[in-house]
Amino acid sequence: MNSPCKTSGPLLEVEGLTKHFKGFKAVDGVSFHANAGEIFGLLGPNGAGKTTTIRLISTILSPTDGTARICGNDIRRNPEGVRRHIGMLTTEMGVYDRLSGREYLRYFGSLYSMPGDEIARRVKEMSELLEMGDFLERRTNTYSTGMKQKLSIARSVLHNPSIVILDEPTSGLDVLAAQTVLNFMRHCKEQGKLVVLSTHHMPDAERMCDRAAIMHRGKLIALQTIPELKRQTRTENLEDAFLALIRGDSQPQAIPIRKTRPFISGPKLIAVGLALGVVVFIQLLRMLQE
């Protein structure tokens, strides 16, 4: 089971985080700190680099430059330690169709090295909290979207992480299911966890976030409390503040750093390999016959 986070500083420290993909900078020198008991918003339009930032923090991707520390664990040096303290949730995330909800949770519990009785206790807790009792034993292919979302929520915090990262957690959900997610975020905050909420849905962000970082074209262009953001942009709500900030960000389009595409693509490689294999094989047979 996970040792609780013992660091005295911020739970999440991001420093100069940079990620280059083929031809462009998805994340460009992003730095910020976030603390326990806070709901931290990571806001930006589609393609701003929010998801990439989150994937870097959760060590699914590795950074081109810069680093981040989660509970004192460096994402470059100790990725396994980092992942131990993180719970991830997106609406994009699926569940295994042919497993029951309980089997699904038990599987993830074992991947977090949780002992069996601990898993059972946590599953019971989550099942009560999220009202999953009546469908936990059924296979997930019979679940509604809301049920799947609840199961994913339970999976993300089963190991009691210090940081919960949510990427567009309410997109595509109905009001009821979205409410479950928002309540879950409040619950995490009450428990003293750090909640990182990445979204382009401004009303949710305005309601939930203590502070927000605005990302645009891979860069961090603002980091403030919500009232402060509104005050600085002289706007009434976060959505207007957000728009004002994005428009004000007059930087030119992200400049491609490398335009060349790899000459050899997957299918091409397979075709060439096949042809070569056939030729080599026939030659070999000839040689062996002689």
Place this chain on the structure above:
Amino acid sequence: MRFAFAILKKELRDTLRDRRTLISMIIMPVLLMPGLILGMGSLADMQVRQSQEKYLKLGIMNGAAAPDLVEHLAAQGKITIIELPADAGTSVREGKVDMAVSIPDDWQEAMRSQSPVNVTVQYNSTKTDSPVMAARVTAALKSYGDGLIEHRMSAQGLNMSLLATPKPLPQDVATSRERGGSLLGFLLPMFLVLWAITGGMYTAIDISAGEKERKTLEPLLTTPVRRLDIVAGKLLAVSVTSITAIALALASLYVASAKFGKSGIFGLSANSDAISLTLAPEGIVVMFAAGVLLAVMFAPMELGISIFAKSYREAQSYLTPMYFVAFLPIVVVNIMTGMEPNTATFLIPGVNAVLLFKEVLLGTKNVAHILVTLASLAVCAAVATGISVKIFKREGVLFRT
């Protein structure tokens, strides 16, 4: 490794609940091996018997020139004589008659002067039963010729024993087991390699491209489990399903050969004296060992290729060439009839397994061949595993958009 086993356990449970894998892993191998043996044998048997028992429609052109020859042919039994006006070739090609015999106009003249004469026999070689029918007509013509010789010699007061010259008497020294082995020596190895590929193929696609498509890969990657353990668990799962398919195929092959192999159901058993196929338990062990290594070699290839794909369907189209790669050597080896495999041939992965399976079916025990094959497959499996682990660690592959 603890995590690898946790992943293996989950993937196997998942795969056992999937109808597609059940078909390719259990049902097909179990049913097809005995089906193949029984089917192949009785099919060949049936075909031969059919063309032997079939009434032969024999066209005769210019029959009036040689009435005694026509009479002789008609007396052969199971022959219907049809008088053809002209153009025997077209009649055969159009299927009006099975074969046609054209008697030349100078037949009577040639008989009288005892000079050589040609009788044209026309047949269509694209018809599967044409060799058997041609043999029947040729035999009938020969027996007519023999009668003619006997008649002429006795007219001259000569004895038939004058013609007693050395006669070739072919004798097949292959044991009936060897004949059985060589008959199925092409098909059985091919299917064993096929199970090594298809047995785990659906599992491989499902737990790589399938996970991507259903968006279940990312939650897995956010757990503290190292990528190496994830690949190991998935590789084990694919290997286990392939090995299960091979084990079931071998078991059903063993049972089938024990039950039907000796009773002469194989091949042309009804006519020749029993072509049989019996498998010794140690032969099964050797085949299983090679099968396991084949499975362990194909598993990382399948997993490494399908993780490139974004969807199940895409992975399927990427994997199709694998059949081609695996079967090309088998076909080539079987086409090159003159090729006598030496020990070096057993270094080629895939081909070596086919040759080894064939040897085992023929009852040959060549320890060098067994060892070289196993070593070669093991090395290839290790290399394939290494490459597949590398592929899995590349984030560009896991998050291809």
